[in-house]
Amino acid sequence: MSGIAIMMMILFMVVIWGGLLVSILALRKHPDDSSGILGDSHLATDDVLIEQEKAGPPARNTD
Numbered sequence: 001m002s003g004i005a006i007m008m009m010i011l012f013m014v015v016i017w018g019g020l021l022v023s024i025l026a027l028r029k030h031p032d033d034s035s036g037i038l039g040d041s042h043l044a045t046d047d048v049l050i051e052q053e054k055a056g057p058p059a060r061n062t063d
Contacts, residue, residue, distance in 0.1 A: 001009075042048070
């Protein structure tokens with residue numbers, strides 16, 4: 001391997017592993033359970049979502 005190839009390999013390894021590290025730290029700071037559109041909404045609890053899943057999709061109006 002040439003010197004340029006080794007430098008490029010190291011650069012992209014740092015970019016990829018650095019991105020993974022940044023995403024892990026971001027998820028630790030803002031976990032999925034408390035982020036997003038619903039956040040801590042009472043409609044986003046496990047019980048409510050399980051009941052919605054069991055009920056199936058809403059009926060479509062074909063008028």
